[in-house]
Amino acid sequence: MLRTLGRTxxxxxxxxxxxxxxxxxxxxxxxxxxxxxxxxxxxxxxxxPVVTQMVWYKIGRADEVAGHSGIAHFFEHLMFKGTxxxxxxxxxxxxxxxxxxxxxxxxxxxxxxxxRVAADRLDLMxxxxxxxxxxxxxxxxxxxxxxxxxxxxxxxxxxxxxxxxLQEQMSAAQYLNHPYGTPVIGWRAEIAGLTRDDAIxxxxxxxxxNNAILIVAxxxxxxxxxxxxxxxYGPLPPSDKIxxxxxxxxxxxxxxxxxxxxxxxxxxxYVARSYMAPERNPGDQKQAAALSVxxxxxxxxxxxxxxxxxxxxxxxxxxxxxxxxxxxxxxPQTFGLVVVPAEGVSLADAETxxxxxxxxFMKDGVNAADFARIKTQIRASQIYARxxxxxxxxxxxxxxxxxxxxxxxxxxxxxxxxxxxEDVMAAAALVFNRDQAxxxxxxxxxxxx
Amino acid sequence: MSARMLLxxxxxxxxxxxxxxxxxxxxxxxxxxxxxxxxxxxxGIPFTSLEIRFKGGTSLDTPETRGAVNLMTALIEEGAGxxxxxxxxxxxxxxxxxxxxxxxxxxVSVSSHFLTENRDQAMALLHSALTKPRFDxxxxxxxxxxxxxxxxxDAKDPAAIAADLERKRSFGDHPYGSDGSGTIKSVTALTRxxxxxxxxxxxxxxxITVAAAGDITAAELxxxxxxLLGDLPAQGAPQPVEATLQTKxxxxxxxxxxxxxxxxxxxxGLRFSDPDYFAASLLNEILGGGRFSAxxxxxxxxxxxLTYGVSTSLASFDHAQMLMGQxxxxxxxxxxxxxxxxxxxxxxxxxxxxxxxxxxxxxxxTGAYPLRFDGNDTIASILVGMQDLxxxxxxxxxxxxxxxAVTLEDIKRVAARLIKPEDLHFIVVGQPTGVVNE
Numbered sequence: 001m002l003r004t005l006g007r008t009x010x011x012x013x014x015x016x017x018x019x020x021x022x023x024x025x026x027x028x029x030x031x032x033x034x035x036x037x038x039x040x041x042x043x044x045x046x047x048x049p050v051v052t053q054m055v056w057y058k059i060g061r062a063d064e065v066a067g068h069s070g071i072a073h074f075f076e077h078l079m080f081k082g083t084x085x086x087x088x089x090x091x092x093x094x095x096x097x098x099x100x101x102x103x104x105x106x107x108x109x110x111x112x113x114x115x116r117v118a119a120d121r122l123d124l125m126x127x128x129x130x131x132x133x134x135x136x137x138x139x140x141x142x143x144x145x146x147x148x149x150x151x152x153x154x155x156x157x158x159x160x161x162x163x164x165x166l167q168e169q170m171s172a173a174q175y176l177n178h179p180y181g182t183p184v185i186g187w188r189a190e191i192a193g194l195t196r197d198d199a200i201x202x203x204x205x206x207x208x209x210n211n212a213i214l215i216v217a218x219x220x221x222x223x224x225x226x227x228x229x230x231x232x233y234g235p236l237p238p239s240d241k242i243x244x245x246x247x248x249x250x251x252x253x254x255x256x257x258x259x260x261x262x263x264x265x266x267x268x269x270y271v272a273r274s275y276m277a278p279e280r281n282p283g284d285q286k287q288a289a290a291l292s293v294x295x296x297x298x299x300x301x302x303x304x305x306x307x308x309x310x311x312x313x314x315x316x317x318x319x320x321x322x323x324x325x326x327x328x329x330x331x332p333q334t335f336g337l338v339v340v341p342a343e344g345v346s347l348a349d350a351e352t353x354x355x356x357x358x359x360x361f362m363k364d365g366v367n368a369a370d371f372a373r374i375k376t377q378i379r380a381s382q383i384y385a386r387x388x389x390x391x392x393x394x395x396x397x398x399x400x401x402x403x404x405x406x407x408x409x410x411x412x413x414x415x416x417x418x419x420x421x422e423d424v425m426a427a428a429a430l431v432f433n434r435d436q437a438x439x440x441x442x443x444x445x446x447x448x449x
Numbered sequence: 450m451s452a453r454m455l456l457x458x459x460x461x462x463x464x465x466x467x468x469x470x471x472x473x474x475x476x477x478x479x480x481x482x483x484x485x486x487x488x489x490x491x492x493g494i495p496f497t498s499l500e501i502r503f504k505g506g507t508s509l510d511t512p513e514t515r516g517a518v519n520l521m522t523a524l525i526e527e528g529a530g531x532x533x534x535x536x537x538x539x540x541x542x543x544x545x546x547x548x549x550x551x552x553x554x555x556x557v558s559v560s561s562h563f564l565t566e567n568r569d570q571a572m573a574l575l576h577s578a579l580t581k582p583r584f585d586x587x588x589x590x591x592x593x594x595x596x597x598x599x600x601x602x603d604a605k606d607p608a609a610i611a612a613d614l615e616r617k618r619s620f621g622d623h624p625y626g627s628d629g630s631g632t633i634k635s636v637t638a639l640t641r642x643x644x645x646x647x648x649x650x651x652x653x654x655x656x657i658t659v660a661a662a663g664d665i666t667a668a669e670l671x672x673x674x675x676x677l678l679g680d681l682p683a684q685g686a687p688q689p690v691e692a693t694l695q696t697k698x699x700x701x702x703x704x705x706x707x708x709x710x711x712x713x714x715x716x717x718g719l720r721f722s723d724p725d726y727f728a729a730s731l732l733n734e735i736l737g738g739g740r741f742s743a744x745x746x747x748x749x750x751x752x753x754x755l756t757y758g759v760s761t762s763l764a765s766f767d768h769a770q771m772l773m774g775q776x777x778x779x780x781x782x783x784x785x786x787x788x789x790x791x792x793x794x795x796x797x798x799x800x801x802x803x804x805x806x807x808x809x810x811x812x813x814x815t816g817a818y819p820l821r822f823d824g825n826d827t828i829a830s831i832l833v834g835m836q837d838l839x840x841x842x843x844x845x846x847x848x849x850x851x852x853x854a855v856t857l858e859d860i861k862r863v864a865a866r867l868i869k870p871e872d873l874h875f876i877v878v879g880q881p882t883g884v885v886n887e
Contacts, residue, residue, distance in 0.1 A: 047493055049472065050820050080741070089751065092741040097809050099816015118816060148754025155709045156757050156777045160607070264706055267605035268598050303527075303538035312591060313535065319598040342594055373542045380545030380564055386494045387824045 029396070030222035031406045034229060036238045037210030041396050041406065042225045043217035045389035051218035052390045053125045054114040055133070056401040058213070059206040061186075062108040062179040062247055062330070070186015071202050073106040074150055074194050079113065080104075081142040083135040086128055088142060094128065108180050109330045110401035116390060119219040123228060130232035133207055143196040151192065154185050162263035162442060166272065170440045171334075173257040174274055177248045178331060208239030213400045217393035245330055245403075250276070253436040260441045262448030269443045270320075270340040271351045276436040277335035280327040280412075282404055288327035289415045290427035291335060296374050297366060297424065298358075299323030299337070304370065307337070310357040316342050317353045330402045335431045347441045358432060366421035378416050473822045475832065475842040480671035482679045486659035487832040487842060488670055491825070495565040497663035498825035500833045501678070504656040504767070506556040507629025508689040509647070512622075516631015517639055517647035520589070520596055522552040524644060525559075527588035529577040534588050537578070546571040548578065554629055555767040557651050558833075562826060565664045568673070576677050579652065584644050596636050603628070607711035607878040611775075614703060614876045615713045623692040625769055653685030654678065660832030663825040692769040696872045700787070700887045703878045710783045710879025711775075714790065716872040718763050718770035721838050728855045728863040729763060734810045735802045735860075736793065736868075737761025737774050742809065744797070748789050749776065755786045772867065783881035791870060798868035801861035815849040 032040040061072050082088035095102040100117030115125045158164045168183045175181030185191070214233060216225045253276060280288040298306045299322040303313075311318035320340040327333055337358075341350035385392060399409045476488045507518045526541075526548060527534040541548060546563040559579070563571035603609035613628055620626035630636070657678065661670050694717050705711075719729055737745045739760045749759045761774030778786045802810075822828050822845070835844055877884055 047491060048819075048823050050823055089741065089747075093809070096740045096742055097812045097816070099813050099818070099820060101817075101820075116820065118820065145752070145754040149750055149757055152709075152754065152777070152779060152782075153757040155779055160707050160709045160777070265605050267602040301538060301542060303534055304542065309535070316591070316594070319595045340598065343597065369539070373539065377542060377545050383494060383496055383564060384562065387496075387826070390823075 032226050034234050038233050039213045040229050041215045042222040043392050046219050049119045049219050051119040051122050051220055052116045052393050054112055054215040054393050054397050055129050056110050056112045056213040056397040058211050058401050060107050060109040061184040069182045070191040071194055072111055073185055075199050075202050076104045076106045076111050077146045078138050078199055081138040083131050083137050085131055126228050126232040134236055140196055162266050166261040166440050166442045170438045174438045178250050179247055205241050209233055209236045210238035211242045215393045215397045217389040256434045257438045262443050262445050264445045266442055266444045269347055271347050272440045273337045274334040274438050275431045277333050277431045279329045279333045282408055285415045287427055290419050290423040291325050293419045294424050294428050295323045295325040306361050317345055328398050366424050382413055473845050476667055477842050478667045478670050480674040482675040484674040484678055489662040489828050492664050495664050496562055497665045498562040498829040499661045500829035501559040502658045502833045503557040503652055505651055506552050506554055508554050508624035509650045509686050514643045515635040517643045518651050519552050519630045521644045521647040522550045522557050523592050524584055525550045525578050525582050528583040528585055530581045540574055544571050572673055572677050584641055586641055589641055600633055607705050611711045611713045611876045611878045619694055620692045624689055625692045650686035653682045655684045658833045658836045660829045662828035694769055698872045698874050700875045702886055705878045709777050709779055710877050710881045711777050712877050713775045714875045715771050715773035716869050718772040720770055721765050725863045727851050728859040729867055731810045731855055732860055732864055733763050735806045736797050744793050749786050755782045780880050781882045784883045787875055794873055795870045797864050801864045807857055814852050
């Protein structure tokens, strides 16, 4: 199969293909909680003298005040603008002087900051990361320039890419009431209106040790990390403003939504479908595990998946097809399908073929050989995952930041292994409900006229 | 603690930490059959990564069969021996092995990892792909459609359009001057025979570089290599000739709708074997490295908010060298961004860099180097790259000393030699305000 197909075509969809879930074995993972409520997880990997520090804040796009979309991400940028001790720009400069890399990212559910450095530089990293948790000090000019950078970022990632614009519109239609319908980067007009006061208010409310998780992965000993964490993060005062995340939830979704986005920049049209789907929950991950296996069965392989076989082998309807699901979130997620029609096949015919394939799957059930292969791959992925301590740090951080526990993360492979074909079919029957679905067509201007 | 103290602490760390050396122990292995490979042995996790590279890649295409090597590479895993596409994929996934086949302008890469428990079966399967690929007509036609779909998308992708213009302008009729994926016309015309021929041209023992990392001993690797690669054909097609870089500065604007423009800029570079390479590498890091403190990032993003990101790199290909950069910017900001980059180009050519900048870039490059050797796949891939550059297995232990040895005077001399404001050329794909061809 061709690996580079779709490198720009499917935008974010391409990034959320069903990746087999992974986990570290329990003997290399330790966890603690500091007196001020900050959670600490240490993942040991002594093969190379490298360490990754990540601090995750349980605050994301979906926690923003209405009308201020994008403030969580905007603020992520401002966290590099300096404190009294570490002036603007010095944070990254210091990491870089150590030969390290640092960056940050924001999603609907969390904001995370990380550095990857030589293991003996962890002390300095903690010193600086704990400093900016409470001492940030940005100027009006910093805020103004950074707002311009973010508008450029939106221009580059979203406004220049019709596939991402369609995805943004589909999410907005998918959620009738829940804040997941608003894009992480924010709507352009609202980003343009964000001020320094907004940023300071946001910072004071949400950046505190009792809303944060520290993950340290690499060539370190848990006791040393704990002592260091107590020294740097321990003295920071907890915030009394942190409340459980109770966001507006979805009402019953009773009507299918459909949309067509026609753009002169589109070369390769496609059809995308998203359905509402449950997420992983603490102590209750069975349904999400079944959906993960379902996504792999339907679209996880570019050769043997149900959609690929039907649309690219048994017929020449599509050049590419996939299914995606990632249940690591606070609130209900989506399960997605995408089909890129072959030359000469209309979007209507591609969509019909996609629906017929799903209908046939619902009738025929799970192929036993496919199912066994996916189980083997899940087992092997636990071995391969141990090769990437940074990846494990990210996986633990993500799960803890959406409210799962260390135990949930460690149970996940067993929950996946326990999934039966019946569980998969029950999960499929639950999600494949067109009343709760959005269908989007991305098409050329000419085809739309 | 005051700001000054914190910074002092950082500086102390820098001053009193000896140059870091990559603690990676590379063994040079020769199989009983004479195949050479490098190995980093680590039995901590029961799997092995194996990287194989065949020199030549898409530049082996003839103009008529442009895209043949690319399509062939994508077809290697589409059935081999008794197995068709479906059978091959099921066998591979059933072993939980991963094989990735990629082509670029200088080579075809086969990147794989596989579990220790079924290593022999995984390697037997990979062997069948490398020696008995089927290239079934149905598979050729199906994957060809995927390539064509990609090419149609590229035709409306500003980054792909810019890259295409840049290639054509820089390298003309040399294979480097066109997209290795081919054109709609050439790919449509490719036959199964063209694919077979591309396979024989590109996949042979006279152009192979191999490295492994992970749960395997030198003896086991030697045995594996003979079984896997021992019966490949001895010789492939002749390698391409040197490319001549056209070096005339200026701006080329290509109209494309949208709020932003995509910009690629570049000029000539220098070879890895050049005695000035490390100085040039530090210079690039200071001027346009991906770090937030690099000059272009500071001037274009941090101070003026003209882009989300801008960076440059020394692009050393087998048959040409360039110094290239790229950024995206709102149409109304492109002119100012280009002006700033040109000013920085002229400034560094004339004045070089400061003592501080050099010290920081050195600690960054020497500090970052050992961090690269992280994970079996990465290590295997780096080891192949090192062999292709003609390095010896002890290179990771001495590389940082070469970086440390560069002086401010070296940088100044290399800046004057390398950085040519008059050669700097910008390709702008978009609808930039106040930017015209020049």
